[in-house]
Structures are given as structure tokens and as C-alpha cells.
Amino acid sequence: MKYIKKTIFLLTVFAVILSCSTRKDTVVSRNFHAITTKYNVLFNGEEAFKKGIEEVNNNYNEDWFKQIPIEPIEFDEDKIIIPTMGPGAGFGSDTKEEAKELTTFERAEEKAVKAIQKHGMNINGIERNRQIDDAYLLLGKSRYYSQRFIPAIEAFNYVIANYPNANLIAETKIWRAKANIRIDNEETAIESMKLLLVIKDTLEADLPDEIKEQAHTAMAMAYVKSDSLQKAKKHLHLATRTLKNREQGARNLFVLGQIYSGENKKDSAVYIFNKLTKFRKAPYKYKIHANIELARNFSKDSSTTTLLERMQKLIKNRDNRPYLDELYYQTAVLHENNDSIKLAINNYNKSLRAKNGGDKQKTFTYENLGNLYFKKNEYLLASAFYDSVLQVSKDSLDLRIRRVKRKHKNLASLINFEKIVTTNDSIIRIASLPKEAQKTFFETHIEALKKADKEAAQLRLNQAAFGGSFGVNSLQSNNKGKWYFYNSQSLNFGKTEFQKIWGDRILEDDWRWSAKSRKNSLNTDSTQVVQKDLRYNLEYYLASIPTKTKTLDSLKTSRNAALYELGLIYKEQFKNPELAIQRLERVASLNPDIKLELPINWHLYQIYKSLGETQKSDKHKNLILTKYANTKFAQVILNPNKKIEEDVAVNEVEEKYKEVYYLFKENKFKETIAKIDEIVATIPNSELIPKFELLKAYAIGKYKNKQAYKIALEYVAVSYGNTEEGKKAKEIVKQLSK
Template sequence: MFTFIAVIASCSTKKDSVISRNYHALTTKYNILFNGNNAFDKGIDEINNSYTDDWFLQLPLEPIEFEEDKIIAPTFNNNIGSGFNNDKDKKPTTTFERAEEKAVKAIQKHGMNIDGIERNRQIDNAYLLLGKARYYQQRFIPAVEAFNYVIANYPNADLIAETKIWRAKTNIRLDNEETAIESMKLLLVIRDTLEADLPNRIKEQAHTALAMAYVKSDSLQNAKKHLQLATRTLENQAQGARNLFVLGQIYSLEDKKDSANLTYNRLANFKKAPYKYKIHANIELARNTTNDSISVVVLNTLQELIKDRENRPYLDELYYQTAVLQEKNDSIQLAKNNYYNSLRAANAGDKQKTFTYENLGNLAFKEAEYQNASAYYDSVLQFTKDTLNLRIRRIKRKYKNLASLIKFEDVVQTNDSIVRIATLTKEEQTTFFENYIEKIKEADEAAAQLRLNQMAFANPISGLQPAKKGEWYFYNSQSLSFGKSEFFKIWGNRRLEDNWRWSEKASIGIATKDSTAVNKVNIKYDLDTYLSTIPKEQSEIDSLIITRNEALYELGLIYKEQFKNLDLAKQRLERVNDLNEDEALVLPINWHLYQLYTSLDNETEAEQYKNVILTKYSETKFAQVILNPNVVFSDEVEVNEVERKYKELYYLYKDDKFNEVITQIDAFLPSIPNAALLPKFELLKALAIGKFKTKKEYKAALDYIVVSYGNTEEAEKAKAIVAQLK
């Protein structure tokens, strides 16, 4: 008993003996710190597994996101420099909190600070674990306090270099990049040259920390230099692979494709690298392909990667990059197919979808399939989360520009159909809609039969069980029940008789409520419903024709001015020219067709429209422009002078000096033929004309603005005023 008490007494943290030092060191290392380090490693694994990299952006060198402006200050107790508190009621909830708890326990229960010297050789490890655990909890100030305690009290410890690296990383998070850079340079230069070489593992960590500091301070050249040094040995496989990928991204950003490809090739061939870096290195190699002969090899590589089952999580990216290369090689249909494959991939990410839909939209736009392009751009906007992104804002503008085009195309298509049907005889209208209804019925029957077949053969989507092998369909009660519900959904309650599909054959005697439901379901098969919607009055038909013609004219302007598609602009304007009966549209139609054929170097056709303008509208400004195409204008006035002149004329207008406004604008405009404010001057002049001249002159001035500046805000205002004048 005495011996046992003696041993216990010799193990006191206040007694500096060999037994006491070894007992507390071994207990700290193999009990408390062992569990603490396990918790810390588990936390790191959780971060790596939960963090999602955005491969479209430059990766951070550390795969972790910290909340902005969240810095937790330390609460101190009597343990100077420890930076931890004694809140025993607080239970650890995360792996890093458990690691911190173990570090604190090791320090408090097994620390042997005797006469100002720590006798337990494991306490410095406990403080390092304490700082690292706090770092990942975003408690950076307490973390620095723990690292500083190690550096101040254990200057000769084996882990002093690692502690300095962690302190530097924490300073980077606290926006003290300069302090971090200075400390890492001291570590790498002084320690390496004056004492002993640092281990490769420590060098990698130090250069990575320096690269982090330089990236944060936007000094990419210095970041690149230290990433090159950090990736010399690659002892830390995960961090080394990440460093290589970021280095390749920096080279790509600098448009140094060869250097980037060498880096990505090295990563792709790095056998011990985590697989996600290797697969994305291959994708980046494909993205950097510029040579046609090389692209063939890269395409074959991508096809092999697609076939590999291990790459299923990356199929959306692999299909997308394959499509991009095929598009560059003018294999447009193959590219489209692979864009569709990318969208259909099981793990397709939303951001990847935005790029895929954008490329499909651009292809449709190039092929003048504007409605399809609009639908693809709309899909981009549906899947995006970053609405402030410059790329997304550009797509949004494209989509808005297409919206008016789609609207006018729909008006033309709809009104054409209605006018065409309205001009048919009664018998032709009946035949037309009977054929139309029959097609709808056939399509509905086929859809219903398909669903029944899918159900009968255990379509996994339906969740229904198949009939047993050799069992007839009608012996499967679940299949039969599903089929009956589908039948009633489409046809309602019908008697077993000839021509049962016609709506007037609906069974007599069912409840009124049921009858109403059946009629609602089958209204699309009712011939009278369609015939009743055909306009009968000539005024209604004329209104449709006028609306269609105006839409054709607007389409001509949109294709000509906004999308620079001269062929489609010519088609729409020539068609409206043949159909138009509105005198107000004659001049602008001929003017735009004259400009179109002049641009297309077709002088014969241009002459036809030019003659109409010079003969019927010789007094207009359009005729003057045609007759004086080579007027030499004086040097353009500076923009600020143009703005000053506009303000001056605007104040004259406000002072009711309308005649003076018109005179000065006529004198000033020839000197600014290409100024952005030109439409504003013309609108101001038109408004001044409207104040004291005839309605006819006012309308002519407004019409000129509508025709000449069709895509501007001023043209829209002029158009609204013309509509009011009518």
C-alpha cells in the first residue's frame, strides 16, 4: 500500500522526476492527444467530403469556406497564453470542438510547468492541436494566441516550424498577409541557411502558405512562384494535387497554354493524387486544346473517360467538353447530341447546365432559330444562382432582346393561321377541324396505350408491379385498376357501343357533376367549339391582318438592326410590302428595303425602292439623304460639347422658343452625324414642331425618328405619340 501511494505521489504534476515526466508524457500522447488527433483528422475528412469545388473558377488553395466578418475573440483565464476558458457546462458538438476539448484537458491535467519550464514534452503538441482546432472553428484570434504560446515557450521544439506555418495561415485569414509573408520568408531563408535544412513536408506547407498569402493580396506572379516550389516534391498528395491544379489555372489565366498543359499533364499522371483532380486535369487539357490534330487525340481521350464507369459523377462535364471540341471542329450535330447528353447526366450540376444551355442557345442563334435560342437562354436563367454575374447579365440581355422577336413571330404565325382558316368555306372549315380532332384523338390513344404498356412491363417510374410471367394483363388487378383510371381520365364514362369516342355518346344517366367533368375533359374533341372561335365579321379579320402586318414590319426592323440578319429582315419586309395597305408603313418599308439591298450590293433591287421614295416622298428627309449620300461633314464635336448643346436647346424649348430650337438643331446636326445623342436632338426637334406647326408636320417628324432610330428609347416614345395622334 505504501509503495502504491509513493508511486502516485511521484507522478504529481508538481514534481520534476523521471517517473512523473514519463508518466504524464505517455498519458498525454497515447490517451488524450491520441483521441484529440483522431477527432481532428475526422473533422478534416468531413471538410474534404462536404466541400464542393467550383471547377469553373480558380480553386482556393484550402478547400474550406469561412464566413465573412466572423472573428471570435478569446476569453482568457489564469493560464497565461493558453487562450481557453473553463466553461465546463458547454458540451463539444463538432469534431473540432472535441479536438479542442482534448487539447485543453491535456494542458490542464498533464501540464508540468515547474519554475517557468514545461517538463511534459507533449504539451507543445497539445497547444498546436488547440490552435489548429480553433482555426477550423474560425476562432482565429484564440488560435494565434495558442500558436504564439508554443513559439514563445518552446523555441527549440521539433514542431516549431509547423506551428509558425499555422500561425501564418491564421494571419492570412485575419487579413494580415504581410505579417504572414514576412514570417514565412524568415522561416524558409534563415532556418534553411543558418541551421539545418527543413524537411520537404515543411517546405511544401510553407510555400503553400506563402502562395495563399500572395493570392489573397492579388500578387499572382509571386503565388505562381511559390506554387512551383511547393509542387517540387508532392509529399502531401491531396494538397500537392490541389497546388498543381491551381498552378495550371494561373497559367491558363495568363494564356500560357503550353505551361498550363504541362502542369495538367503532370497532375493527370500523378498516380497518388485524389481522382477528382486527375479527371479535371484531363478536362482542362481538353479546354486548352488549340490544334486540330491534337483535338482528335483529346477527343479520343474524353471518349475513353466517358466509357469508364468510375467517371459517372463527371459525365456532365465530360460530355460538355466533348461537345465544345466538336463544335470547334464544325461537327455541330455531334456537338448538340453531347450537349444533350451533358444535360441528361444523372449528376449534372446546375452551374454546368447554365454553360450547356448557353452554348445550345448560341448555336440556335447562329442558325437563326431564335425561338429555340430564347428557350435555351431562359433555361440558363432558371438554373443560375449568381444573377449579378457579368456573363449571366449578358445572357439576360440577349433573352430580353429575343422576347419581343418571339412575341411578334407568334403574332404572325397565329394571325396567319386564323386568317387562312377564316377565308375557307364552311365545308372546308369543318373538314379541317375534323381532321385536326382525329389527330388529337390518335395521339391521346397512343399516349394512353404507352402508359399502359409501361405499367404492364414494370416501368420503374410508375412504381407498379408487373404481371407474373405468363399471366394475362387483365389478371393483374393493379394493372387493370391503373388502366381504368387512365381511360376515365381521357374519355370519361362511356357505354360499350359503336362510335363510343364521340363526346355526344357520353353515357346518359350518370350524375350531372360527372357529365360536366366529362364534357370539360373532352372539349378538345368538340367540333362546334373550334368552329365557334373562327372570326365571322370582316372588321375582325381586317384587324388581324393589320396586327400581323405591323408585327412583320417590327420583325424586319429587329432582324435588321438588332440581330444583323439581313436575309430574314429582307424576307419579313418584302412580305409586309406585298401585304401592306397602311399608307403610314409604305415609306419606312421602302426605306429599310433600300438600305438592305444597298448593304447586299444589289443595286437593281435597291433602285426599285429608291424610286418609290424619290417619286412619292420627295419632300421627306429620306429623299434628301438618298440624293446627297456623299455630303462631307465638318469634324465631329467633342461629346461634352454635344451634351452642353443639348442642354442649351432643351432650356430654349422649356422657354417656349420652339422656332429657335428647330433652327439651331437643323444647323447643329450636320456636325455630329455619329453622335450617340442624335436621337435626342431629333425628338426634341419633333416636340418643338408639334408645339406650333401642323399635325401632319408633327407626325412626319415623329415617323422619321421611328424609322431611323428603331432600337432607341426615343423611337419608342415617338411611336407612342404617333399612336396617340391616330
């Protein structure tokens, strides 16, 4: 009896196994494989896919300064990873090592393949397992996110062809349309979505809201890809009517608001962003940036008080710490538009100091600060901020960054000339002082240096001493104590810093004096070595003061030329007549080279005339008409209605160029520069100006230093970049920079 029961049991088990074969169309077999597929293999695949989607949403690096994409994913052809499934996809690839190498989407694809291969019941051309269409849809979606769009479309097409009445057929068509968009086949995607929406809407069984949202989102993606923003807006509006998918719904609203903002439709943009801020289920990153966009799209006609109050409230919220750089920046922009410049600068600086601030945000902050100081005529500070933009930026091809780079280059020559003026003025002023006054001046300077060095050294020692651990057992742990002399690491660092600054000093009074002897490291009894620190040496400074008349005259000439160049830069490049007048009037009062007298008075005449100051302009006009009656300057003054380019023929300009070129060949470089300045002022519209300017740069390079030569070439390269001369100047600058 016992053996009969065992036999019956084994026969029953064998019969069940046979009845569950994928080749037998039975009720038991169909249900067994459907349940196993849904709650085992397919369930694990769906979980892996959901995890992958979550990673995409969390890890995608948004660029909030541009219109964000409708779908938060970037595909890169160079980074495609094709999963290898081994012989017979789905088999032979379940080892733990290989599983670790798979991404979440590749794991989802592996599970989908496994479901199809192990549980598919295609009997006589008909699939009997009702879960296989879900497996094919998962397979297509996983391939889509692995950037394998053609295989993904094949999987979607299989579902559409073999399961036309499936409840997921509409979703499959949407995913196929998205895959077509990714391979630049948006027209096919649009046609398929139109058929889906129109046909289903005319049938009794309408599409669910979730499917409609997905379809309209896919349509908007296709129209954005084809630059049909009006149609994209229409479908984004339709996609955001129900907001069933909170992540994609919030994103669609944000993109829609950005489109309106880009079209300068501020009211519509504000309406959309307000709607997003009130969408309770929206992810927080969209809500906070919607508030920032509301401030960005404010109208000057409306009061900014409410917006500023809102921004301050957001700044005080501790949850917004990751966004402080953006919040402070937008607050600063609002203050700047209200002409509250001090508050604007304060908030820009807070934006820069905010932790976790993004580099791109910093470039905008630095640029705005540079622009503010540029408007205030503080060009040195402006140049420093523009330089910070270039240091932080990682996108040298961006048009905005290239514009900042151009501004920075234009300021380079100005800063150099201002430096020459400041330095030469200081040297000339000190040289003109009595000996006792010179001595007092440098003694004060040396004391200030010593004090600064002492404070800096003490600061470094303090940082080293108090930079370690302050735990209870710190003395026993690595000998790091709270007191400086219990911390061996800090003590050794302090000794090194002391020796670097003061040397190896003998223990005696007044050891800080530079003239005091130092211990010989080899033999303490040997002759003491005296080493003087030139920075603290009064004799060194006094000896460096120029006394020769020729040297002082050279400094004055160089300063006067720099002042003249500054006047031209402020007048022509920066359109700042006030600063141009200051520089030109000052150089005129310093008895400059006689060759500068005419161009200085000509430029001052033009500036005062443009400002409507007739009395001052007449003064310079009369000087030109009296002393330089036969020059072109005088002819222009006497015949103001006659165009200069008509008065000066091309061949005459060419003759003038030959004249200055011969001066250059004769090594008369100063005369060449003065002559070019004189000629250029009379032919502002001539096509030959770049040739004159390049020749002037060559002349500067012959008798001045390399830096002055480089600045002169950069001016030609920036001002006349599209000409042959400008291109030539760029090439030389590149060679000099190597």
C-alpha cells in the same frame, strides 16, 4: 506478515501516485505524463483532427469553372460555432449527449485542452511535459478550422514564445501565417514566412521537404489574397517540386495550371495539367479535371484528334460516370471548334442527360446550345435554351447569367411578333378556303387530337400498371400484381383517368363519340346529359372562323405591323440582313398601310446598300426620291456624306416630338406609332430617341393588349436601360408583372 505486505503495497502505490503529480519534477512524473498525453488524450485528439481534415477534403463542393482556392475550405462568419467546454475548459463536458453535438474539430480542441489542463507540468515557469507543445499546436489548428482565428493565433504564439527550440516550431509559424491570412493580415504572414524560409535555408539544418511545401503553399495563399499572381505562381512552383503531401500537392498543381490558363498561357497550362495527370498519387478528382482542362486549353493550331480520342477513352471508363456531364460537354466544345455542329449538339444533349449532372454545368451546356441555334438563326430554339439557363441557375447576380437574361429578353419581342405572324397567317389562310376544305381541315385536326389523347391516356395507364413491384409474392403483398387488373392501385388510378378524359359513359357501341350520352351519377333513369368536348367539336371550329371583312382586315394589319417590326429587329438588334430582307420584302408585297411604305423602302435601301447589291438598293432609292422627295429620307440619300445629326437640329427634333405627342393626346395611337417609326429612322444618333420609343410603347399599350404593351416596354428597358426612359419602362414592367 500478511498485514505488513499489504501495508508495504499500499505505501508503494501511494508513493508512485505522489511521484506522478504534475507539481513534482521527477523522472517518473515527467515520463508518466508525457506517455499518457501522447498515447491517450493527444492521440484521440489527433485522430479526431485527421477525421475532420478528411471530411473537409471529401465534402468541399468544388466549383471547377472558377479558380479553386488553394485551401479547400470556406469560412462563413454567420456559421461560427464556439464550443462550450464548461467550467474549466476540458471538464464537465464529457457526457454522451454533448459529445454527439461536437464536431470533429471541436472534439480535437477538447482533447487538446484536456491534455494541457490535466497533464501540463509548468514548474517554475518551465514546462516539463515534452508533449504539451504538440497539444497547443493541435489546439491552434482545431480553432483554425472552427473559424476562431484570433484564439488560434494566441495558441500558436504561446508555442512560439515558450518552445522556441521545439521541432514543430516551423510548422507552428506556418499555421500562424495561415490564420493571419484569414483575418486579412497577409502582409504579416508574408514577412513571417520570408523570415522562416530565408533564415532556415541559411542554417546548417535545412527545413524538411514537407515543411517547405507547407511554407510555400502559405506564401502562395497570401499572394493570391493580395492579387499578386506572379509571386503566387513562383511559390506554387516551389511548393510542387517534391509533392510530399499528395492532396495539397495535387491541388497546388491544379491552381497553378488554372492561373496560367487565366493568363491565356496555354502551353504552360498544358504542361502543368499534364504533370498532374502523371502524378500517380494524386486524388482522382484532380486527375480527371486536369484531363478536362487539357481539352479546355487546346490550341486551334494543334490537331484536336488526339484530345478527342482521349476524351472518348475517358467517357468509356466506367469509373468516370460521375463526371460524364463534364466530359460530354468538353467533347462537344471540341467538336464545335472543329465546326462539327451535329456532333457538338449530340454531345451537349448527352451532357444534359448524364446522371448526377451539376446545375452549373447544365447552365453552360444550355447556353452553348442556345448560342449554336442563335447562330443558325433558329431564334425560337435559342430562346428556349436561354430560358432553361435562367430556370436552372441559382446565381442571378452572376455576370454570365445576366448576359443570358438580356439575350432572352431581346428574343421575347421577336418571338411574340413571329407568333403573331404565324397565327394570323393560319387564320387568314383557313378563312380563305371553301367551306368543304375548311371542314376537311378541321376533321383531320380533330382525328389527330383524338389519336394523341388516346395514346397519352394509354401511356399513363401503362405507367401506372407497370410501375409497381414484380416480385413473386407481389399478389399477396399489398395486392400489387404483374397483371393490370390484379393491381388495385393501378386499377383505381385507371378508372379516375378514364372518367377525367371520357366521363361516366354508358356501356354501348361507339362510346368514344363526344355526342354520346353519359350516365347520370344520381339517377340512371333520369334524362341523359349530353356534354360536348369542344376540342372534338367540328361546329365549334367552323363557327370560330372569322368571316367579317373588318375582322380579317384587322388580322392583316396586325400581321403586317408584326412583319415590319421583325424586319427592324433582325436589322438593328440581331444584325441579320437576310432575315430582315425576308420580312420587309414580304410585308412590302402584302400592300401594307400606306404609312409603312416609306420606312420599309428606307430600311430595304440601307440593307441592300450595305450588302453591295446596287441594283436592288437603287430600286428602293428611286421610289423614295420619286414619291417622297421632300422627306428627310430623300435628303439623306441625296447628301450621303452629310451627317444626319448635323442636318436635323435638336430643336427641330423636339418640335417633331411635340407633334407626335399631340397625336397621342388626341387618341390617334396608330398614327402616333407610324409617325414615330418615320422620325426615328432619320435621327439614329439623337439623344431623344428613347423618348420617342417610350411614347411609342405607351401608344401600343393604348390600342393593343397587355402583352404587346409589356413587350414594347421591355424593348425600351433593354435598349435604353441607362436613360430615364429606360428606367421608367422597367418600373412599369415590374408593375405589370405583379
